[in-house]
Amino acid sequence: MILLCGIPSESPLAMVAAALDELPADYRMVNQRKVADYDLAVAIDGGTVEGTLRLNGETFRLGEIDAAYIRLMDDRLLPELAGQGDGSPARRHARAFHDTLLRWLEVAPARVVNRCDPQGSNGSKPYQAQLIMQFGLRVPETLITNDPDAVLAFQREHGTLIYKSISGVRSIVQALTENDLARLDLIRWCPVQFQARVPGTDVRVHVVDDEVHATEIVSDTLDYRYARQSGGSAELRAFELDDDTAERCIALTRGLGLLFAGIDLKITPEGEVFCFEVNPCPAFSFYEANTGQPIARALARHLAGVN
């Protein structure tokens, strides 16, 4: 049996549920909004993991669960808990259930998409870049510094620079402009990440186990994720990735301990492939909705153990 964990109406979860219906495959939804009706008990003994999960009156042995797809939101922000005090029984139960669920999924002998630990590399972009390089993919030349002079030297060396967050906190990628240079002294307070701008085509690669779906994004903005907000446009279409790059993307996903990943590539006019980031919990629905690429179906088949 498969567990889908999150908010059922959230697009990626809803699309995987629909794909599982189509297969068909046996699954249950762990709907966070109904957490008050759920219970979980886990026992780890000598390396084996056992226990029970009660969902809406049904009780399952944890050993029955072969796979899980996790799209959990922060349980503290659940609408059902709005107005509840910090120490209310409902909040305490929700916290305890979610903690137990995640602890179990971390060690469960099941196909978990994805466990928490391997997702951690996305919390430090330069750290993840060092891992990416181990799989033969280039990363943009990067400088993180609190020294304005070092930034200016880096700019002389590489030309146009962009800057973005170092951590997993989402930030809009910005080009370093004359206005930014005028306030460059502010980086003395907190180091900032600068990168040489890489020209070329943005490609998002979704890897599901050993299956690859690549999408080309044609946009007139620096950060296509925010094209609409910035008055620009982004057009998505299926893209044929060369075998070597596809293999590297599969190896990188596995090497990071992930079963599903969204890898951001840039392919230069000269054909060089740069890797910017590996997203361990990609909202693939945006790409599937725009291209029709069967990513949800691939994920559903993987969860169901169908080759």
Next chain:
Amino acid sequence: MASLTLASLAASSAAAAKPILVLCEDFDHAAAWAAQGLRRRGVEVDIVCGTDLAAAPQLEHRVGRAGATIEIALASGRRLSSRTVGGVLNRLSFLPSAWMQRIGGPDRDYAVQEMYALYVSWLNSLPGPLFNPPAPQGLCGNWRHPSAWAALAGRAGLPVACYRQTSDVDPTTLWPMPTTAPATLLVVGERVVGQAAGLRHLDDACRRLARAANVRLLGIDFAPGAQGWRFAGASVMPDLTRGGEPLVDALAQELAA
């Protein structure tokens, strides 16, 4: 005139000798004890404390075609450079407390996340034997939950008491309080040290646990029970003094490797 950056300075004065770098908080007595022991064995040791790092006026961390490097100018005039490090005893579990105390205001959480992400990366760029490499879940190794340690230890072949967790229990109560375990074995690379003679048959299982945890230095605690000694927890930043002089011997040999 072109500005003089840390990277250019370091490149022009790459030192021939490469000391062992000990990174620690100022109050880490176990790190100071280990550093002294290494020096007694003729190992050149450079200690950089949390206050040094917190006050560093210049930092350059580069990642790219040439690999990853770190250059930090310390306020004292000393320099921490990945070009001149021969090995590392990394005892930073989180950002230096001196830096944490200086940071405030509405962007504090963001600044902490950014700085933590930077530390994970620059620590990972340090060359030579690294005891321990950073992980996103802890700067000197993954600071695992007791449930994860119980599963890893059991799979490694250590005797482990059954770990239980339910949705009725406050999860904050599941993290162990710091205590001194009745017995501790320390894994240093492939060596296992510790004054626990009755546990030495577990050396191989301890090595397997350290490998599974992706660390080279691991303290593994044991407590007696009705069925004999059992795994009681593990730490990627153990009290090194519990390993005594054999631990310093092992560190010196592994760091020189």
